[in-house]
Amino acid sequence: MIRAFRILAANPLSLIGFILVVLIVFAAVFAPWIAPYPTHNGAVVDFLNNNRPPSAQNWMGTDLVGRDIFSRILYAYQISLGLGLVVLAIAPPVGTIVGLLAGYMGGWVETILMRLVDVFLSIPPLVLAIAMMGVLEPTLTNAMLAVTVMWWPWYARLVYSIARSEREEGYVLAAEVIGASSFHIAFREILPNCLPAILTKMTLDMGFVIIIASSLSFLGLGVQPPTPDLGSMVAEGARYLPDSWWLTVFPGLAILLVVFGFNLLGDGLREILGVDE
Amino acid sequence: MSPVLDIRDLHLSFKGYGGLSEVLHGISLRIEQGQKVALVGESGSGKSVTARIVLGLLQETRTARIRGAVEFDGRDIGAMSARQRAALRGTEMSMIFQDPTSSLNPTFTIGRQFREVLGRRDPGIGRAASDARATQMLAEVSIPDPARVLAAYPFQLSGGMNQRVMIAMALANRPKLLLADEPGTALDVSVQAQTLHLMRELVDDHGTSVLFISHNLGVVREFADRLYVIYRGRIVEEGPAAAIFADPRHAYTRALMDAVPRITGGGLPDVPEVSEDFLAPLIRHEEDAA
Amino acid sequence: MSLLEVQNVSKTFHTDHGPVHAVRDVSLSVAQGECLAVVGESGSGKTTLANMILGILAPSSGRLRFDGADLPSRRLPDHRRAIQLVQQNPLSSLNPKRTIGASIRLGLDTYGIGDRSGRWRVVEEALDAVGLPPAMRKRAPSSLSGGQRQRVGIARALACDPRIVVLDEPTSALDVLVQARVLRLLNDLRVSRGLTYVFITHDLAVVRNVADRVAVFKSGQLVETGTTEAIFTNPRDPYTRSLISAVPVVDDDELSLRNSLAEGT
Numbered sequence: 159m160i161r162a163f164r165i166l167a168a169n170p171l172s173l174i175g176f177i178l179v180v181l182i183v184f185a186a187v188f189a190p191w192i193a194p195y196p197t198h199n200g201a202v203v204d205f206l207n208n209n210r211p212p213s214a215q216n217w218m219g220t221d222l223v224g225r226d227i228f229s230r231i232l233y234a235y236q237i238s239l240g241l242g243l244v245v246l247a248i249a250p251p252v253g254t255i256v257g258l259l260a261g262y263m264g265g266w267v268e269t270i271l272m273r274l275v276d277v278f279l280s281i282p283p284l285v286l287a288i289a290m291m292g293v294l295e296p297t298l299t300n301a302m303l304a305v306t307v308m309w310w311p312w313y314a315r316l317v318y319s320i321a322r323s324e325r326e327e328g329y330v331l332a333a334e335v336i337g338a339s340s341f342h343i344a345f346r347e348i349l350p351n352c353l354p355a356i357l358t359k360m361t362l363d364m365g366f367v368i369i370i371a372s373s374l375s376f377l378g379l380g381v382q383p384p385t386p387d388l389g390s391m392v393a394e395g396a397r398y399l400p401d402s403w404w405l406t407v408f409p410g411l412a413i414l415l416v417v418f419g420f421n422l423l424g425d426g427l428r429e430i431l432g433v434d435e
Numbered sequence: 436m437s438p439v440l441d442i443r444d445l446h447l448s449f450k451g452y453g454g455l456s457e458v459l460h461g462i463s464l465r466i467e468q469g470q471k472v473a474l475v476g477e478s479g480s481g482k483s484v485t486a487r488i489v490l491g492l493l494q495e496t497r498t499a500r501i502r503g504a505v506e507f508d509g510r511d512i513g514a515m516s517a518r519q520r521a522a523l524r525g526t527e528m529s530m531i532f533q534d535p536t537s538s539l540n541p542t543f544t545i546g547r548q549f550r551e552v553l554g555r556r557d558p559g560i561g562r563a564a565s566d567a568r569a570t571q572m573l574a575e576v577s578i579p580d581p582a583r584v585l586a587a588y589p590f591q592l593s594g595g596m597n598q599r600v601m602i603a604m605a606l607a608n609r610p611k612l613l614l615a616d617e618p619g620t621a622l623d624v625s626v627q628a629q630t631l632h633l634m635r636e637l638v639d640d641h642g643t644s645v646l647f648i649s650h651n652l653g654v655v656r657e658f659a660d661r662l663y664v665i666y667r668g669r670i671v672e673e674g675p676a677a678a679i680f681a682d683p684r685h686a687y688t689r690a691l692m693d694a695v696p697r698i699t700g701g702g703l704p705d706v707p708e709v710s711e712d713f714l715a716p717l718i719r720h721e722e723d724a725a
Numbered sequence: 726m727s728l729l730e731v732q733n734v735s736k737t738f739h740t741d742h743g744p745v746h747a748v749r750d751v752s753l754s755v756a757q758g759e760c761l762a763v764v765g766e767s768g769s770g771k772t773t774l775a776n777m778i779l780g781i782l783a784p785s786s787g788r789l790r791f792d793g794a795d796l797p798s799r800r801l802p803d804h805r806r807a808i809q810l811v812q813q814n815p816l817s818s819l820n821p822k823r824t825i826g827a828s829i830r831l832g833l834d835t836y837g838i839g840d841r842s843g844r845w846r847v848v849e850e851a852l853d854a855v856g857l858p859p860a861m862r863k864r865a866p867s868s869l870s871g872g873q874r875q876r877v878g879i880a881r882a883l884a885c886d887p888r889i890v891v892l893d894e895p896t897s898a899l900d901v902l903v904q905a906r907v908l909r910l911l912n913d914l915r916v917s918r919g920l921t922y923v924f925i926t927h928d929l930a931v932v933r934n935v936a937d938r939v940a941v942f943k944s945g946q947l948v949e950t951g952t953t954e955a956i957f958t959n960p961r962d963p964y965t966r967s968l969i970s971a972v973p974v975v976d977d978d979e980l981s982l983r984n985s986l987a988e989g990t
Contacts, residue, residue, distance in 0.1 A: 165452070327820075328814055328817035328819075329819055329828070331810075332810065332812065333831060334781060335779050335780075335805070336831055337800065337802055337836075338831055339835075342831075347820050350822035350823065351821065478871070623767055623927065624766065624927060624929075624968065625766065625971040627971070628971040650900065650901065652973075652975050653973025653975050656973070657973060693905075694901045694902050694904065694905040695901060695975050696905075696908070696930040697934070697976065697978070698933050698957065698972050699957075699976075699978045700933050701934070703908050703909050703912060706902060706906075707902075709902075
């Protein structure tokens, strides 16, 4: 732990990442208390104040129906982070189990599982998600589902490649000579050696999941109004550029900050956990 | 005549998260023209970092702090620019590593890699001239069919063959100094013996000076004229190889010698892994005529 | 009486470039309490033979007998327990993410030896037997030196209370001084526990000082066997001779032995 903080402190960029992530998570969790206009996360209309540039009352201006953009960004962070957490609670475990089985067992298990992974990876992720959302109703739950379906194969492939090389290590041979079960070898011996890479990838992926989810919303396939979402806020505002620049620039910056924060933190973690690519 | 390599009071420490840790505590070592000098020690003794300093590689590492003089052929390596040091490598000094197969580039033919090596000294060298020189060098390391080897990729050759190729390449530019870091340790014993024999003949013919880094006293005995025994970053005994093998005086050197199992039998020695005596001061053997 | 018998064993691997005969028609026996050295260079088949003895590989033909009965290719836990392994590379043979105690305990858990607290006692006894402090069981492998890790590897094999230990180049990755200590430890353990060793190595100088008998392998075949004394003073096969005369030596007695063997080649 102490070593981790030292490395973090010695590396200014990952420290910035860490601070950004902490601030954003804090802001999202306490949005109802921090937001200057907590009611603006829903269907509120205030045409007297619509489309105003940044001011002392509305730090980031107001949107087309007069809602405070800063407040909506805080609530949008709740949605983005929640979506990211759900995706990352499902995709990595699924991918890890598939990758471990394929990597350690080899043979036909490996062939079948990894071909399946290849099939998923050969479809461009956004296309797969758009196709799914076309069939399903565009709701928040389905957006999570779509992103999860396209995300797990990356973990399968990551864990598979680590398990393949760990399989050649002496400690695996030692366990095999002793006659330990395949379950023990895969999950108790090999898995702990995959965890640092998985954790690092999860941190880096948090940012990407948020981008993909925002992209879906931007295309009108994700979170539906009036629920605030960074992607749909950018999409709405895009038509009024460059005059009403605040409509797009602030939500855009918000996406940038959260992605940037998680990436920097992920790079720092990679060093702390000693993961080499 | 000035020595080919003159190291005086060399200190090295690394800066880590836990502060500075000293790895070399002031070592001095000299290699005269045509001399074959061995630096013998166990892992972590500082022998490999010494080689990296001589090659000018460690000077480029941000966390390394180097103090003391390293003179190559009368020139101070420490005072050179990174570029000047790089220019020395592969021309005036060259290196042979433990594992020959992994130190050759698998994607190029041996002929192509030879041209690259020869091009460092003679940038305009043509393919014909390079192949001719390479053929001659390969013949010197007793490779029977040089043309075939030049057209081959490293993975198509055996480990022993690659080791010979490495030796030929290392000597192709007629360097003044050859650094050999545990050469052949990755090879089978019989192949290792042959290549060492070959390397020795070749450096004798060329008059090349050698810094031979090894943990294996048997190998050193067959190769070196002079010996430096290093223990935890300090030279503990130095002198002519024959003198030290005949009469090892430092406790550490003696322990090292005793610890080697003999093919004549005699059982397993009872030698301590560590001892206060190993830290006793340097013992220098008199330079005798022998 | 021989504890382990290898009878006409062959192993062929089928590769993309055709069949590779890694071991060809090898017969050997190892007596209870004996140390048999299996010597050869890379590709000699010595590791394949070891893997067959350990039950990692099944022979293509021939059979293995242990304590008077056939060893099935699907080993029972009792067989696995009786034949343990010490590996060459102490860096890779211990899982970096598990404590030393957990690594040593694996065999006890797998074979169901003793109860929970009893197993920790066995682990601590095994550490003590190899000259390490029992409290070390809580440490991670990365905090140990190469020699200490190799001792842990030995403790792991011992904890299962085996009859035979296959030692695969157990000291070739170690420094000379550490090697000397570990070799002595192995010798003492063999005597005090009545263990039988199959000692796989390329280092003939080590063989000379630890083995009772020697089997020399070349390209998958057994070229010569005999007592250590006989192999070193009067090797009959030219290959054995060339192997011995390639050993780098440190003193003059060794040199004259080597030279006398080289003359005969």
